Amino acid sequence: MDRFLPLARQIGDKLIARGETVGVSESSSGGLISAALLAVPGASRYYRGGGVIYAPNAFRGLMGLTRDDIEGMRSSTEPYARFMASTIRQKLRTSWGLCETGASGPSGNGYGDAAGHTCVAIATERDGELFQSSRTLETGLTDREENMWLFAAEAMELLNAALD
Numbered sequence: 569m570d571r572f573l574p575l576a577r578q579i580g581d582k583l584i585a586r587g588e589t590v591g592v593s594e595s596s597s598g599g600l601i602s603a604a605l606l607a608v609p610g611a612s613r614y615y616r617g618g619g620v621i622y623a624p625n626a627f628r629g630l631m632g633l634t635r636d637d638i639e640g641m642r643s644s645t646e647p648y649a650r651f652m653a654s655t656i657r658q659k660l661r662t663s664w665g666l667c668e669t670g671a672s673g674p675s676g677n678g679y680g681d682a683a684g685h686t687c688v689a690i691a692t693e694r695d696g697e698l699f700q701s702s703r704t705l706e707t708g709l710t711d712r713e714e715n716m717w718l719f720a721a722e723a724m725e726l727l728n729a730a731l732d
Contacts, residue, residue, distance in 0.1 A: 571717070572604035575724050579605065582731040583614035588663035590727070592618030593631070593656040595643070596672040596686060600720035616660045621652065621669075631655060644669050644681050646702040649689035654700065657691050664730075665691040668723040670705075672715040683710045688723040690730050701730060 583590060592615075594601050602618040605611060619630040627633050633655065641648045649667045657665030670686025671677035677685075684707035691700045705722045709715055 569600075569604065569607060572600070572720065572724065573607060575721070575728060576604040576608050579724060579728050579731065580608040580611060580614055582728070583663075584610065586663075586731070589614050589616045589660075590664040590666055591616050591656040591660035591662040592666045593621050593652040594618065594666075594668040594720075594723070595620065595622050596670040597668045597716050597720040597723065598622075598672075600716055601666065601668060601723050604720065604724065616662045618656070631659065642679055644671060644677055644679055644685060644687060646687045646689065646704060649687040649702050650691060650700040653689040653691035653702075654698065663692060664727065665689075666723055666727050667691075668719050670715075670719055672719065673712040674710040682706070682708075683712075684708050684715050684718075686715075686719040686722065688719070688726050690727050692730070701726065 592602050599620045605615050649669050653665035653667035667689045671681045673683030676682045687704050689702035
């Protein structure tokens, strides 16, 4: 966790300075994003909540979504990550939504993505319009734990850069 604390502090400081908040939807990072953001003193000023949306029950129960809501999308893609970032932002009424969705390993997921594949996204409002950004990371690793750390870092780096 120590390797994330400087980045989490940067994010927290920026959100506090801007008077903004964040909500997190993550899957294959397993809660590491939320844990890092919450490890920063003063996190209650910017962190509103999050969920590890790892299985269909969480998708339905925590997010309140159905298959119809994601028609034409599948997990572990940039469109899905943008949708989930937007959804968590709306559900928690935050300034920012942050999402990570992928395959940490040691094998790939049921959609054909290899271990080490993740998509991350942010959603916010800029000039009265929804702004979203996403990217894909392919680590090439099958090490589940290392991929989880790398996935969390990728998502937090995307948010940190957007806050500049």
